[in-house]
Amino acid sequence: xxxxxxxxxxxxxxxxxxxxxxxxxxxxxxxxxxxxxxxxxxxxxxxxxxxxxxxxxxxxxxxxxxxxxxxxxxxxxxxxxxxxxxxxxxxxxxxxxxxxxxxxxxxxxxxxxxxxxxxxxxxxxxxxxxxxxxxxxxxxxxxxxxxxxxxxxxxxxxxxxxx
Amino acid sequence: xxxxxxxxxxxxxxxxxxxxxxxxxxxxxxxxxxxxxxxxxxxxxxxxxxxxxxxxxxxxxxxxxxxxxxxxxxxxxxxxxxxxxxxxxxxxxxxxxxxxxxxxxxxxxxxxxxxxxxxxxxxxxxxxxxxxxxxxxxxxxxxxxxxxxxxxxxxxxxxxxxx
Numbered sequence: 001x002x003x004x005x006x007x008x009x010x011x012x013x014x015x016x017x018x019x020x021x022x023x024x025x026x027x028x029x030x031x032x033x034x035x036x037x038x039x040x041x042x043x044x045x046x047x048x049x050x051x052x053x054x055x056x057x058x059x060x061x062x063x064x065x066x067x068x069x070x071x072x073x074x075x076x077x078x079x080x081x082x083x084x085x086x087x088x089x090x091x092x093x094x095x096x097x098x099x100x101x102x103x104x105x106x107x108x109x110x111x112x113x114x115x116x117x118x119x120x121x122x123x124x125x126x127x128x129x130x131x132x133x134x135x136x137x138x139x140x141x142x143x144x145x146x147x148x149x150x151x152x153x154x155x156x157x158x159x160x161x162x163x
Numbered sequence: 164x165x166x167x168x169x170x171x172x173x174x175x176x177x178x179x180x181x182x183x184x185x186x187x188x189x190x191x192x193x194x195x196x197x198x199x200x201x202x203x204x205x206x207x208x209x210x211x212x213x214x215x216x217x218x219x220x221x222x223x224x225x226x227x228x229x230x231x232x233x234x235x236x237x238x239x240x241x242x243x244x245x246x247x248x249x250x251x252x253x254x255x256x257x258x259x260x261x262x263x264x265x266x267x268x269x270x271x272x273x274x275x276x277x278x279x280x281x282x283x284x285x286x287x288x289x290x291x292x293x294x295x296x297x298x299x300x301x302x303x304x305x306x307x308x309x310x311x312x313x314x315x316x317x318x319x320x321x322x323x324x325x326x
Contacts, residue, residue, distance in 0.1 A: 047275035050264045083314055086249075090307070093253050094260040101213045101261035105268065106276065112210035113269065115278040144253070151246055154317055 006073060009146075016142040017065035020092075023135035024058045027051060030128035034121045043118065043125040050095075050102040051129070057095035058136060061088045061143075082150045089143040096136050103129055169236060172309075179305040180228035183221045183255075186298035190218050193291035197284045206281065206288040213258075213265040214292070220258035221299060224251045224306075245313045252306040259299050266292055 031044040045051040064084065071077060106126065109117035119126035194207040208214040231244060269289065272280035282289035 041275065043275070048273060049267065083311070086310070086314065090253070090256055093257050097257040097260035098264035101264040102268070104212065105265070105278070110211060112204065112206070113278070113281050115268070115276070118276050147249070148246070151249065 009149075010069070012142055012146060013065060013069055016139050016146070017062060017069065019135050019139035019142065020058045020062040020065060023132045023139060024055055024062060026128055026135060027055050027058075027132035030125050030132065032122040032125035043122040045129070048102055050098040054095045054099040054132070054136065057091045058139070061092055061139070064088055082147075082154075085143060085147050085150065089140070089147050092136070092140045092143055096133070096140050099136070100133060103133060172312075173232070175305055175309060176228060176232055179302050179309070180225060180232060182298050182302035182305065183225040183228060186295045186302060187218055187221045187225060189291055189298060190214060190221070190295035193288050193295065195285040195288035206285040208292070211265055213261040217258045217262040217295070217299065220254045221302070224255055224302070227251055245310075245317075248306060248310050248313065252303070252310050255299070255303045255306055259296070259303050262299070263296060266296060 027045050031042060033040050033042045045055060068081060071081065105115055105117075106129070107117055107119050109115050190208050194205060196203050196205045208218060227247065234240060234244065268278055268280075269292070270280055270282050272278050
């Protein structure tokens with residue numbers, strides 16, 4: 001790998017680390033009380049299994065992303081990192097999709113099932129969840145780019161080079 | 164690739180094709196009317212955006228899986244298939260996760276958001292959705308195996324061979 005490529009690669013990994021970290025922080029700190037005396041309810045991410053899964057998956061990937069930043073460029077472990085990248089990208093996609101599906105119901109509701117939207121009652125909570133999902137989405141995109149870059153440089157699937 | 168490996172590979176692809184096809188058919192035919200005169204409601208997959216996404220994603224992968232079955236073993240396109248496999252695996256994982264998240268709410272409800280479970284009213288619909296999700300899950304597992312097999316044979320990430 002050339003020096004420019006290496007810096008670009010490291011910058012992408014750093015961005016991905018920042019994106020997963022901020023999605024965890026924003027989602028984990030999201031909570032809002034709503035209702036009138038004496039009936040309060042508190043909207044928190046722990047009330048929704050899909051959001052818990054999102055926080056756990058993004059935390060795991062944050063820790064992984066942190067350690068990969070310090071891997072020496074010549075290490076043989078980089079081949080293993082390609083496989084791990086793939087595993088963690090799948091984990092991120094899965095957690096992102098499930099959180100997005102639930103957030104969509106929270107925003108729009110589902111008339112047929114009788115599920116009412118809750119964003120009208122807890123707008124601050126909704127905004128924070130949206131922010132976490134945007135950060136998570138950025139992380140997913142960066143990891144997909146990293147995975148396809150690895151695949152491309154090893155496999156040349158578009159047959160651009162001569163074989 | 165040896166002959167045994169090729170047959171095994173083709174069998175896996177055929178299984179994946181069958182799994183995505185059956186998940187589409189089972190999900191698309193799931194519907195049940197419920198309620199008492201004069202208020203009927205019909206549970207259908209088109210009422211839930213996540214289930215529509217599931218059907219579309221699995222249909223796309225079914226068509227792809229069908230054509231790959233007829234690709235000649237010596238074709239150079241197999242390198243491109245590795246990248247396409249990865250794309251479609253991500254699509255399947257994403258659609259599976261969002262459908263699962265919604266199905267979970269349909270089964271268990273979410274007390275905090277005031278979303279009631281609907282499976283008590285439309286048990287036949289719920290069973291059919293569960294069947295579709297199981298077939299979809301099998302397809303996801305097979306595609307993940309195919310992707311990691313390709314990665315393994317090209318990259319050797321566990322460094323089993325001598326370099």
